Structures are given as C-alpha cells and as structure tokens.
Amino acid sequence: MKKFMNAVDTVLTESLDGFVAAHADILALGDEHKFVRRRTLRPGKVALISGGGSGHEPLHAGFVGHGMLDAACPGQVFTSPTPDQMLAATQAVDSGAGCLFIVKNYEGDVMNFDMAAEMSDGVLRVVTNDDVAVENSSYTTGRRGVAGTLVVEKIVGAAAEHGLALPVLKALGERVNAATRSMGVALTSGTVPAAGKPTFDIGDGEMEFGVGIHGEPGRRRDTLKSADAIAEEICASILGDLGDKAKGPALLFVNGFGGTPLMELYLMYNSARRILEKRGVTIVRSLVGSYVTSLDMAGCSITLTMLDDEMTGWWDAPVHTAALRWGM
Amino acid sequence: MKKFMNAVDTVLTESLDGFVAAHADILALGDEHKFVRRRTLRPGKVALISGGGSGHEPLHAGFVGHGMLDAACPGQVFTSPTPDQMLAATQAVDSGAGCLFIVKNYEGDVMNFDMAAEMSDGVLRVVTNDDVAVENSSYTTGRRGVAGTLVVEKIVGAAAEHGLALPVLKALGERVNAATRSMGVALTSGTVPAAGKPTFDIGDGEMEFGVGIHGEPGRRRDTLKSADAIAEEICASILGDLGDKAKGPALLFVNGFGGTPLMELYLMYNSARRILEKRGVTIVRSLVGSYVTSLDMAGCSITLTMLDDEMTGWWDAPVHTAALRWGM
Numbered sequence: 077m078k079k080f081m082n083a084v085d086t087v088l089t090e091s092l093d094g095f096v097a098a099h100a101d102i103l104a105l106g107d108e109h110k111f112v113r114r115r116t117l118r119p120g121k122v123a124l125i126s127g128g129g130s131g132h133e134p135l136h137a138g139f140v141g142h143g144m145l146d147a148a149c150p151g152q153v154f155t156s157p158t159p160d161q162m163l164a165a166t167q168a169v170d171s172g173a174g175c176l177f178i179v180k181n182y183e184g185d186v187m188n189f190d191m192a193a194e195m196s197d198g199v200l201r202v203v204t205n206d207d208v209a210v211e212n213s214s215y216t217t218g219r220r221g222v223a224g225t226l227v228v229e230k231i232v233g234a235a236a237e238h239g240l241a242l243p244v245l246k247a248l249g250e251r252v253n254a255a256t257r258s259m260g261v262a263l264t265s266g267t268v269p270a271a272g273k274p275t276f277d278i279g280d281g282e283m284e285f286g287v288g289i290h291g292e293p294g295r296r297r298d299t300l301k302s303a304d305a306i307a308e309e310i311c312a313s314i315l316g317d318l319g320d321k322a323k324g325p326a327l328l329f330v331n332g333f334g335g336t337p338l339m340e341l342y343l344m345y346n347s348a349r350r351i352l353e354k355r356g357v358t359i360v361r362s363l364v365g366s367y368v369t370s371l372d373m374a375g376c377s378i379t380l381t382m383l384d385d386e387m388t389g390w391w392d393a394p395v396h397t398a399a400l401r402w403g404m
Numbered sequence: 405m406k407k408f409m410n411a412v413d414t415v416l417t418e419s420l421d422g423f424v425a426a427h428a429d430i431l432a433l434g435d436e437h438k439f440v441r442r443r444t445l446r447p448g449k450v451a452l453i454s455g456g457g458s459g460h461e462p463l464h465a466g467f468v469g470h471g472m473l474d475a476a477c478p479g480q481v482f483t484s485p486t487p488d489q490m491l492a493a494t495q496a497v498d499s500g501a502g503c504l505f506i507v508k509n510y511e512g513d514v515m516n517f518d519m520a521a522e523m524s525d526g527v528l529r530v531v532t533n534d535d536v537a538v539e540n541s542s543y544t545t546g547r548r549g550v551a552g553t554l555v556v557e558k559i560v561g562a563a564a565e566h567g568l569a570l571p572v573l574k575a576l577g578e579r580v581n582a583a584t585r586s587m588g589v590a591l592t593s594g595t596v597p598a599a600g601k602p603t604f605d606i607g608d609g610e611m612e613f614g615v616g617i618h619g620e621p622g623r624r625r626d627t628l629k630s631a632d633a634i635a636e637e638i639c640a641s642i643l644g645d646l647g648d649k650a651k652g653p654a655l656l657f658v659n660g661f662g663g664t665p666l667m668e669l670y671l672m673y674n675s676a677r678r679i680l681e682k683r684g685v686t687i688v689r690s691l692v693g694s695y696v697t698s699l700d701m702a703g704c705s706i707t708l709t710m711l712d713d714e715m716t717g718w719w720d721a722p723v724h725t726a727a728l729r730w731g732m
Contacts, residue, residue, distance in 0.1 A: 078591040078608070080631045080668040080677070080704065090631075091667045094674030098690040118702045245527070263406040280406070303408045303418075335661040337700050338461040339419045340408040346422030362426040366694075372665050374700065376408065377663040 156353030180221030508549030536613030
C-alpha cells in the first residue's frame, strides 16, 4: 500500500483536520469529528444533511457550503456513519425549518440515517439510486446511489437556499433522482487503508464494467475497450433505462474515481457528448472532474440528468463549497 | 497501459475538444488545436499567455478565463508547444496593450516562447523556477518550474484584469516567483500514452523524493516514509531555501500529481501546515487539489508562497476558469 499517511487509525481524522483548516472561511468541524458543517448558518432555512462512508472525497463534505449542504457526516472509509453523527449534525444545523437527509442507497447508510431521523423531529429524507449497472449489490438492495447524488445535492441545495419548504425540497430531490442515471467502469482497484491491499484483483488488460464506488462488482469483467466503445455502452444503458424521458436538455457529468487524470476524463466527456447528442439529447450543462471517488481507483462514471427549466435554474444558482463553486 | 483513449495520436485533440465543449461558456479553441483562449476578450488589457507540454492538466488551459490567462498553448504530452502556437495565440488575444508570456523553466519551453516573442511586438516574459529539489535536470538548466506557476498565473492574472501595465505585471510575476518554493514526491510513475509504459520503475515500498512533473529524477530514491516525515523534509527544504524570507503570512498549496486522491492531499496539507506554523510561517491562504499534474502519477508537491498585502489581494480577486473559481 502506497499512501500518504501516518497511521491507519488516523487517516480519516487527520484528513478531516486538514480539510477544515484549509477551508476555515466556510467550514467548521463538529466535536469528535462527527460532522463537517457550514461555519455560518442561515436561520429559517431547511437544513440539508448528507454523509456516508469516507473514501469518496470530495463527496460529501466538499459540498458543504452556500447553495448545497449544511452538514456532512463522514463514516470510516467505506463504512456508514453512525446515527449519533447524524443526530449531532441535525442538532447543530437545524434552525427550526426542518432537515432533509440526502442518503445514497446502501443498506447501512439508509438504516443509520433512518434511526437518526426517528430520534429527531421534522426530518425527511431523499434516497438516491442512480446507478443503472445492477439491481442489488454487495451493500445494496435495489440500485446503488452514486455520482448522481452530487446533482441532487446541488439542485436541492439551491432550492433550500432560496427558502423552499421541507416537503417541496423532498419532492424536488426525488424528481432529480428520478431524472438521473449513472454507470461506471474501473481500470484498477482502490486500496482501503485498513485493508492494506487492493479491494479486488484486475488484470493488465481488463476493466470492471458497471463497477460500484466501493469497488463492488458490476455487470462483467471485460477486456479494456476504447473510450468510444465504453462511452457507447454506458450511454446506451443510461438511455435505455430512461426510455421516453431520454430527449431534450440534459446535464452530462463525467466523474473520475480518484486515480484517473483530467485529460482522460475530458476525452471520455467528448466521446459521451457526441454519442448522446446523436440520440436526441442536448447537453446544456456539463461537469467534468473527480467528485465522487473511490479512493485511488482508476476509472470513471458517466451521469446524465434530464433537465427541466426549474432544475436548470437551481443548477446554475450560486454555490460556494470546497469542491464546487460558481456564481459567487 | 490502462487509459481511457481511442488512439495514441488523438488523445490530446480529443481531450481538448471535450474540454472546450464542456466549458464553452468561457472558452474557445484556436485553429488546429493551437491554443485555448477566452471566448470574450477584454480590450485594453495586457494579454497573459502560458502553455507547455500537455499531461499537467488542468494546468494551463484550465486557468484560462476571467482573472487568470487569456490563452494557453498545449504541446503534445510532455513536449513543448511550438513557436507558431504562441504566435497564433498572441495574434488572437493581444488587444494592443501587449502580452506577457508565463513560461515554466524547461529548455524547450523557454526557447520556443522566446522565438515567438521575437516574432511579435510588445511581448515580455516571466520564467518560473520554483522547484527547490535540484539544480539542473533532464530538461532544465537551473531550477524547474512546477506548481508555483499556478500562483504566478493567479496573482498576475488578477493584476492584469485590473488594468496594470505590461512592465509592472512582469515585475509582479518575478516577485511572486521569487517568493515561491515547491518540492514534490512520487509514489508511482505516470504513463505517457505514446510510450505505453511507465516513465520510470519504482518499487512497492519506494518513493522518488524531489521528483519533477515529468517524472524526472529528484534528490534520491528512498523508502516510503510517513506523511509527517515527508512533509517535514519538504518543508525544511523550502524554508531553508527561503532563508530570512520564511516568516509571516503565506499561501500553502498542496498539489496532487494526478493519481493521488483528495483524502491523502488534505492529510499532507494537515502535516505541512502544522510543521510550517511551528516555524514562524502563518498560513493565511490555502489551496489543495490536483492542479499541476503528471498524467496518472501518484504523488504530491508542496508549494509555499510568502505573501505581502498586494499579493494577497490579487490572490483573493475574482477568478472564473475551468479549474479555479471564486468571487464571481
């Protein structure tokens, strides 16, 4: 295992300390590293809280700030945060207008966020499940929540900043999730610090097609194909799953898994965009970068969100977080 | 070689096509992929142009936009752009107030930018050489220009946006470069697409200490140390080189080389910050991320810029590029 670290036990806390110190203008750290929150809260606004296992940085703490989340709860690497983390975060950032939990669909996450919701008043939740690769997986009943979660957090975050009410935000989050599909491919495995070796073995000329963001198996192991061939199959899967919805304006998000450089991500974006535009999808908004990662895994995912005017407006609204910034 | 690509010959052009399509709101592509420029120029402003071999993305094209560069010239991977690229970029973006070339200190880059400058009127240059690791290197006489180049581009870019004159901007760029030091360490080698195999061999438990951004040899091959030990030695080298200047407010920039995830970069930031603050440096501004990369090389560099009030003001000024955004 080759990582910049001091000790396996302190990887997460040291990284969080650095993260909050580097962004002290907008962020603060909860006691015992239970959560990362906005430094300045906005009274009367519904609080948005997300979280999940660490190792997917900048998701979720990198999206805490104006126009997105109010707090994020980081679990240990690839391990759900515990209910007391979400409870502490809720107490810290709920200003009376209620809380919306945004939860990726993994059994541990859903269970622990639900337990925290039961212990609080005025909490609703949105569960994301944008990964079309497989039904059910290592840690999931149903579909996995992956990179599309960023899109839900951005759009609902903007609407929350604007003052929309809790049930409206929940409905909006579910609408964005329903308009969003993702699928990924891995070229190498990431390495969990506590494991000390790659999560899965993969040959020199192989890819894991439909991989999850914890290195869960996808649809199949295959020989590595060209960027165009990979983009073609992912886009066909996404469009097929969207069915009649797959026309008109869309957001195309090409996401790196942590070990893949920007040069390759923009090349994949170029392939995917060309393919999608030939099939009647108009790419009106774009995002390219490593935002929902799997430690040092090389690979990428493609996310498509079919946009309406309201969603486009919230996407464009000002955001100022550690990892996503525009308009302010 | 495991990369998202279609053919070795088209990696760069396909990636640039995707890059400019994804950021069409702010960027345009020059004929024959010679340069990336701002979509909208600002008349009367000194034009800032940079460039260099590709493979360091988002440097430089990711820093074209309001508050930073007017154009960037991408060479083939790890290969200097040709003088006709800089000439074409100059003709496209010089609005009459002159041009400043910002050039990393590599022999090919300096020669080719100088040739282009000789063929144009009203061009001055700043050469960056912030890497303290070694004197002279594979492609360099003197010190290498590395991640500190971003700091020069940001600060001079803000001053240019504000309307400062060409000689003043050149002097400012040289002052920022003189206040900036960097050093890096590699855990793995990157792979140049045309080579098809890693640039250098490195053992499972080894690091290249003082590595260059093309995988050039550094000070020594060593066993992989803890994050604290690596940060300690890099910071000591930087502070030693800065001498009496190494006190007071500073910008700390921890840069990933492309294959290292954010979690590790923030952990290194945490180590470096603690060490520097103990030695009388006050970290007042921070940047953490993969901004000056070496393809898929795992590793990072630490850059320190000693700030005065003017430089801090320009650093804080609004910027809106593909890769760096705040204040607008």
